Amino acid sequence: MNEFFPEVSRIEFEGKDSINPLAFKYYEADRVVGGKTMEEHLRFAVAYWHTFKSQGGDPFGSGTFQRAWNVGSPMEVAEKTMAANFEFVTKLGVPYYCFHDRDMAPEGETFQESISNLETMVAKAKEHQAETGVKLLWGTANLFSHPRFMHGAASNPDPHVVACCALQVRHAIAATKELGGENYVFWGGREGYETLLNTDMKREREQIAAFFHMCVDYARRIGFTGQFLIEPKPKEPTKHQYDFDAATVLSFLREFDLLDHFKLNVEANHATLAGHDFAHDLAVAADAGKLGSIDANTGDLLLGWDTDQFPTNVYDVTRAMLVVLGAGGLGSGGLNFDAKVRRGSIDGVDLFHAHIGGMDVFARGLLAAQAIIDDGRIDEFRAQRYAGWDTGFGKSMLDGNETLESLEAKALELGEPKRVSGRQEMLENILGNLI
Numbered sequence: 137m138n139e140f141f142p143e144v145s146r147i148e149f150e151g152k153d154s155i156n157p158l159a160f161k162y163y164e165a166d167r168v169v170g171g172k173t174m175e176e177h178l179r180f181a182v183a184y185w186h187t188f189k190s191q192g193g194d195p196f197g198s199g200t201f202q203r204a205w206n207v208g209s210p211m212e213v214a215e216k217t218m219a220a221n222f223e224f225v226t227k228l229g230v231p232y233y234c235f236h237d238r239d240m241a242p243e244g245e246t247f248q249e250s251i252s253n254l255e256t257m258v259a260k261a262k263e264h265q266a267e268t269g270v271k272l273l274w275g276t277a278n279l280f281s282h283p284r285f286m287h288g289a290a291s292n293p294d295p296h297v298v299a300c301c302a303l304q305v306r307h308a309i310a311a312t313k314e315l316g317g318e319n320y321v322f323w324g325g326r327e328g329y330e331t332l333l334n335t336d337m338k339r340e341r342e343q344i345a346a347f348f349h350m351c352v353d354y355a356r357r358i359g360f361t362g363q364f365l366i367e368p369k370p371k372e373p374t375k376h377q378y379d380f381d382a383a384t385v386l387s388f389l390r391e392f393d394l395l396d397h398f399k400l401n402v403e404a405n406h407a408t409l410a411g412h413d414f415a416h417d418l419a420v421a422a423d424a425g426k427l428g429s430i431d432a433n434t435g436d437l438l439l440g441w442d443t444d445q446f447p448t449n450v451y452d453v454t455r456a457m458l459v460v461l462g463a464g465g466l467g468s469g470g471l472n473f474d475a476k477v478r479r480g481s482i483d484g485v486d487l488f489h490a491h492i493g494g495m496d497v498f499a500r501g502l503l504a505a506q507a508i509i510d511d512g513r514i515d516e517f518r519a520q521r522y523a524g525w526d527t528g529f530g531k532s533m534l535d536g537n538e539t540l541e542s543l544e545a546k547a548l549e550l551g552e553p554k555r556v557s558g559r560q561e562m563l564e565n566i567l568g569n570l571i
């Protein structure tokens with residue numbers, strides 16, 4: 137338990153005046169905020185892929201990280217990587233981790249070998265979980281890295297490839313169940329296209345829906361009770377990703393009769409790539425009762441791609457936490473740091489700095505959001521703004537009891553409406569002052 141990060145011990149809360157870089161300044165796991173502890177609100181998770189599998193490569197250059205766990209045969213590497221994961225998560229003091237099948241166990245020479253690699257590693261993960269108390273927030277299958285998925289996973293023009301997806305997802309769901317995972321995520325990395333000249337979009341979307349119905353059916357048959365989540369993303373790796381944003385995914389689920397079985401895993405950087413802000417996509421999901429979980433990260437406004445950076449912006453995070461608290465919390469979901477340290481941050485300790493910063497920024501966002509709710513001025517302003525819909529002809533319109541003619545009569549009776557300020561700047565000041 138002290139093998140890969142010997143220079144770091146358990147990260148403690150020291151308060152905002154601490155200058156110890158390896159301490160929390162705001163995240164205090166058992167501090168009660170609005171009736172729940174910070175740990176219960178935030179439900180942090182560490183992402184296996186970025187934190188332990190990333191080598192620091194980018195499209196212009198190879199990996200820069202030299203990880204002590206990345207030495208030996210593929211299965212030796214898998215075991216050491218897993219030990220590093222549980223040591224890290226325990227020292228950081230977060231309750232959860234998340235993984236893809238191929239993060240945890242290497243792809244074998246044959247399908248059978250891949251299956252048995254995963255089963256071996258799942259058995260080991262189960263032991264680590266029992267020993268450390270660390271839990272699984274979600275599992276998933278990597279249906280995007282292998283060359284066989286170059287033309288799509290479930291959306292592939294070749295049903296043979298889709299059968300390979302079925303094999304992989306079946307075992308990934310079973311692994312998630314075995315490890316007590318509270319959710320299972322589908323991120324459609326290759327579910328999209330480049331050109332309609334070779335793509336039948338209608339068929340591809342129908343194929344994905346048929347695949348999801350089989351997944352729902354399988355989960356039910358094996359008794360997996362975790363929540364299925366779809367993670368929207370507008371582009372990357374394909375030009376047109378089918379799961380563009382929260383609204384698009386909700387409409388897909390409705391169209392194919394899947395709405396009852398799925399919620400959304402909203403990632404901050406994917407929302408911004410879709411031209412929304414993070415709070416917007418969270419609100420779209422929450423308004424539909426479908427806010428399942430969050431991939432907590434951020435992009436860079438000056439770079440148009442998915443940089444998956446650790447969150448640092450208290451203002452954005454506060455607005456996100458307002459949506460989360462307004463929705464009554466994350467339920468079985470959590471805040472998964474789907475984020476990677478920059479290529480030049482090569483030391484193991486940099487992984488701690490990154491996560492400590494992300495946790496502190498969410499703790500501050502939580503405190504600020506709760507302060508804004510307790511203050512009440514913003515909620516009160518918004519409620520007042522729509523008060524006309526609570527009574528009179530506003531209400532009767534919503535109840536379906538008005539017609540264009542009856543409303544025309546109202547307009548003629550009342551004349552020109554009074555102009556009212558939206559007070560945006562005043563509200564921004566209230567929010568700013570409460571952060």
Ligand code: GLC
Pocket residue numbers: 185236276277321322323367403431474
């Ligand atoms: C990939 C994506 C990430 C997603 C994860 C789960 O790493 O980049 O956004 O959450 O897979 O499939």
Ligand code: MN
Pocket residue numbers: 367403431474
């Ligand atoms: Mn993600």
Ligand code: MN
Pocket residue numbers: 403405406442444474
């Ligand atoms: Mn991303």
